[in-house]
Amino acid sequence: MAFDLKSLFKYIVLFLIGIGILYLAFKGQDLNKIWHEIKQADFLWVAFSGISVWLAHVLRAMRWRMLYQSISYKVSFWHTYHAVIIGYLANLALPRFGEIGRCSVILKTEKVPMFASIGTVITERLIDVLVLLLSGLLLLLFQYQLVSDFLYHTIYSNTADAIKSLNYFWIIGLFILMVILTTLIIYLIRKKLSKKFLRIFAGLRQGFNSYRKLKNKPLFMVYTFGIWFFYWLSLYLAFSAIQITSGLGFNAAFTALIFSSFAMIAPVQGGIGVFHWMVAQALVLYSIAFKDGLAYATIIHSSQLLLILILGGLSLFSVLLVPKIK
Template sequence: MKKKIGRLLSIILPLLLGVFLVIYTYTSFTAQQIEVISGYFKNADYNYIYISLFIGLTGFIARAYRWKYTLEHLGYHSPFLVNFFAVSICYFMNMTIPRSGEVSRALVLKNYRDVPFDKGFGTIISERVVDLFILIACILGTILLQFDTLKNYISTKVPFEKLLFYGLIAGIVFIGSILFYIYSNAKWLKKLKIKISGLTEGVLSVFKMRKKWPFLLLSLYIWVCYVLMFYVTIFALQETAHISFGVVAVSFVIGSLAITFSNSGFGVFPVAISAVLSLYGVAAEAGTAFGWIVWASQIGLIIFLGSASFLLLPLLYRNK
């Protein structure tokens, strides 16, 4: 019963947060500001959006092609189309129930290629772990790239004494957490250690693959596609066309985190992007419009590919 309630809350709470942010953002603007935002939507150069979506499509293709390497490492073969449909369905399902896409992706492989669920799911987890490490690298790279700007912003908003105090507290908590992790024998911590060791094993298994370098290069290409998708869309609006790549990097990282920790970024993504762009002098109206354009175009691509995959998969593989 508790698990069902937890799962239900994991679905409802992100949606409620998204709805709240949409309503809050709408009511925080005046009628004149809303009219200005509507004008941004009407006057945007959607050719750049189409280019962005094409780049995103190649990212889907690369993710589907990359999957064959982890499957072959376990001795299984799956046609590219099945992999592509499964990946598209994965993204589509994650829009409804967080993290359900990975399960759906493994089920597609089980039903259409007779790959055991645990084996297929294991390959997906190993991919996700690699993606997580690349995201962490993006975050660290962005911090270094925009260190001066972030430092100046924090110093103007938070007094040095408070910053020092918070830094000491964070350091103590960090060191205490490491010591607790190493020496504690709590049951829940043992389970956490098992999960972490499993993630580590998943990452290390990638380096044991016979074709690890094509896998890693495709992983990098997928994330390059993510960044390029975001970068290209800045030219859709004149108000965002001038921002530097450093600003794009910060916005991309914050947007990625918003998507990761919410229901596909619904309501959260546009607010987060607008907040970041406001630090660099972009008006709230333009930042909000830009955030919604980026989010809506990417979600539109996911809905189109996911719906088409649900339709075409059983038609092309009727024998399964």
């Protein structure tokens, strides 16, 4: 992956946006009280939550391996596991770099062509997006009142107020800027596609074929729902770490899962800032004060960050010891 000054600037901007959102989330909050709650947390439950997340990563590696096997690449479980963990580690530095990083690991350890790997990753991501959208639909169906209140009062009202506060000069300026940016993006996409269309198409086709050729689709879906179950369980277990959230149930964990998953889609390193704000907003729906939600989100995010740093370091060390296949 080419890395130049323009790419560096883009990632620095994305990181600063994440920091800015984090600042806005904590702005006006009593930081001493939040820190006190974090220090008083029962970290045994945090550890259980971390184990649940790790099990989700293990299932992700097993599921990904099935896609390789369906297109006749017999990769080992441990190499796919290390690639998945290293991918998460890479995402902490550069958003969306993890997908390329984990494919590079498989290229090194198993000599699977990059675009074959990218095809399987695209397939995996598409399936996860479908599960997320389905889960979001279920959330709307069964907890409509809670979610609709959030969408109206937090998203729609704040956006409408912000627009109303702008004068016509700023609105026209923003419109012109949007037109320029849209035109520029379309031009760049067409330029990129004209050079790489065939390779991208081949990767997509092979990725879709990897799912179509699966011999055991039910097992693949068991792994998929298992991944999401353990993410859900990790959030639920972490509720017991803080006294104020210990009374929350599976419904609150499910809502937090959906909100946090949408937060992690944001192109910001490790979802920093966006994750904290979204999780805290999810818990507000269950009568948890925003500052307490921030304390909970900080514990969850920090523990998962620490987990990836430790596991990622071990996996990176293990992969570096593997001689490159020629």
